[in-house]
Amino acid sequence: MTDANTAAARPAPPAHGLPPGLVRSPAAKFFLTGLITVLLMIPLWMVLALTSERESRRDEVADAIGQEWGRPQAVYGPLLVVPYLAREAGEGSATTIVRRHLVVLPETMVTSVESTTEARNVSVYEVPVYAAQLVTEGRFGAIDPGLFGSDMTSVLWDEAFVSVAVGDLTGIEDADLTAGGAALGFEPGATRDGTYPMIGGGSVRIGPGIHAPLATTGPLAAFDFALDLRLRGTDSIRVAPVGRQSEVTMASDWPHPNFAIGMLPSERTVTPDGFTATWRVPYLARPAPQSWVLERDGYDRFGSEMVGAGFVEPVDFYALVERSLKYGLMFIGVTFLTVFVLETLSPHRIHIVQYCLVGLVLVMFFVLLLALSERIGFGAAYLVAAAATTLVVSGFVGTVLQSAVRAGIAAVAFAATFALLYAILRLEDLALLVGSVIGFVTLSGLLFATRRVDWSGVSRVGSPPAPGTAIAG
Structure with missing residues (x-):
């Protein structure tokens, strides 16, 4: 083979001059999803402000009734x-x-x-x-x-x-x-x-x-x-x-x-x-x-x-929604980790933009929870919003990764995450203990699930992506 043919067979370096392994490595994807998780705190804060506004409106209505009936x-x-x-x-x-x-x-x-x-x-x-x-x-x-x-x-x-x-x-x-x-x-x-x-x-x-x-x-x-x-x-x-x-x-x-x-x-x-x-x-x-x-x-x-x-009302759903938003960062982080592990163990890739869309769906879960709680109560609202979010995100993961098995694994993981979040909200006195156990178990599972992952991405350099999939940006 001539030098010209060898050069032609060699993949072209990226325009930005960074090593190909760094661009496509799971480590880069891991840190980018972490950055997205932090940025999603902005819409979560907006939902928290909306919750406070609705709670203030409820208090105004109660005061108006008190003026007519008695305070x-x-x-x-x-x-x-x-x-x-x-x-x-x-x-x-x-x-x-x-x-x-x-x-x-x-x-x-x-x-x-x-x-x-x-x-x-x-x-x-x-x-x-x-x-x-x-x-x-x-x-x-x-x-x-x-x-x-x-x-x-x-x-x-x-x-x-x-x-x-x-x-x-x-x-x-x-x-x-x-x-x-x-x-x-x-x-x-x-x-x-x-x-x-x-x-x-x-x-x-x-x-x-x-x-x-x-x-x-x-x-x-x-x-x-x-x-x-x-x-x-x-x-x-x-x-x-x-x-x-x-x-x-x-x-x-x-x-x-x-x-x-x-x-x-x-x-x-x-x-x-x-x-x-x-x-x-x-x-x-x-x-x-x-x-x-x-x-x-x-x-x-x-x-x-x-x-x-x-x-007093038996359940102040505004307070529960506010508490759930305080765990929003952990909730989104655990969901992203689940998707990331399934992607890493799959030959197919999920684009970083698709991670952003998944994150916005998770934010919409809290909006749905607030809106439905005002109509049907917190328990039923949580069940409906969690079921809808689980079906959408797990179905999306299964479609992109082209695997019904991975879709099922994602659905079970998301359902468990929602159940644990609900337990934290109900067990107020044990919230710290339950939250710390969840964090420890999640990180331990991530540690063992990715023990064979090539974090540097060297083995993927020069390997073409699977047909019909996107390369992580």
């Missing part, structure tokens, strides 16, 4: 409020007479809350709402004159009243109060005028609520009371344990209560038909004294230390 309710009371006049030292020897209010809590408080729930639908969003009846019975003790302090000049017994603060007045349907055997009528506002003068000017604004003036002209003796309050709300209902000894019992037909919005119950029973819970709060566990002066200490001495339950 989360918190009942604070009943409280006994007694106005009085007191001397206040001024400049020099001058004194000023100021108006103050003594707030007294009940000695005992036994509250029963029964609620029924229903779902309100707006577009694709469903918001649970409830109607509740709160019955509180208890006893106020006789007021010790020493509680007013040494600077008291006179007590305005005829202006004493019982106050009940309510989170959202929109949800109040009716309210009745019996004190000392006499029925009292409620009036709007937690106080008679809604404000109290403060020392040095200004005022203390009281939260929304209702109050009932007491028909008395002299010192208050101990008396029993009974409060019957019917109200509507959304999301949650809470009660302040205002008694020296408080017991609160709640019952509802909602099967998925959240007790982590306040003190945990002493007893609770949760069934598919609803829940019952009981809180017993002694005086020493209560975050408020038995009495205080409003102008000095404010109105709400309990803050968030209340008891109650939240009416």
Whole structure:
């Protein structure tokens, strides 16, 4: 053979001057697919932003329903409020007479809350709402004159009243109060005028609520009371344990209560038909004294230390979609590794552009998951989206590699990947353990599956590609 013939038989070097083995080597393909995996984080981030937008829209719908039906309710009371006049030292020897209010809590408080729930639908969003009846019975003790302090000049017994603060007045349907055997009528506002003068000017604004003036002209003796309050709300209902000894019992037909919005119950029973819970709060566990002066200490001495339950959805699919997106890089990486191994063990090649298209199909899985979850729930949506993605990608791999066996292997591998991702989403406390085991098993399988691969691609230099296949770019 002449030198000219030998030169003609030798493959032409690539125009870019890189060694042919580097261009066609599995190592180059491996790093290119890794780069594509990282770049696919951009569309994954866009899907995450879309999920947050849809979740915000859901919250807006819930707030709009709450404005009409009633927002989360918190009942604070009943409280006994007694106005009085007191001397206040001024400049020099001058004194000023100021108006103050003594707030007294009940000695005992036994509250029963029964609620029924229903779902309100707006577009694709469903918001649970409830109607509740709160019955509180208890006893106020006789007021010790020493509680007013040494600077008291006179007590305005005829202006004493019982106050009940309510989170959202929109949800109040009716309210009745019996004190000392006499029925009292409620009036709007937690106080008679809604404000109290403060020392040095200004005022203390009281939260929304209702109050009932007491028909008395002299010192208050101990008396029993009974409060019957019917109200509507959304999301949650809470009660302040205002008694020296408080017991609160709640019952509802909602099967998925959240007790982590306040003190945990002493007893609770949760069934598919609803829940019952009981809180017993002694005086020493209560975050408020038995009495205080409003102008000095404010109105709400309990803050968030209340008891109650939240009416939460059993599955927040927006949170699950967001969590699945956080595992998106691992999910796409495992899928690419599966395709890469099947390609490496096959005489046929998959172009790098085709890897990009496979990656976009995987991104569309998360879009499908989000859209279908709003319609049919997360579990069914995950099954449909995963099945569709598995069929498309495994069918594509089998077609390009011209092997039904490899298509079946790809389908099994993809189905296992989807199943493991679902397990990670459900086993939140074990997510790190399951994820690390998956990563270890995947890398171990890749290590042994490619142990005979010529990563440099030297054996392929000069070998023509199989007919009808594309060379990796």
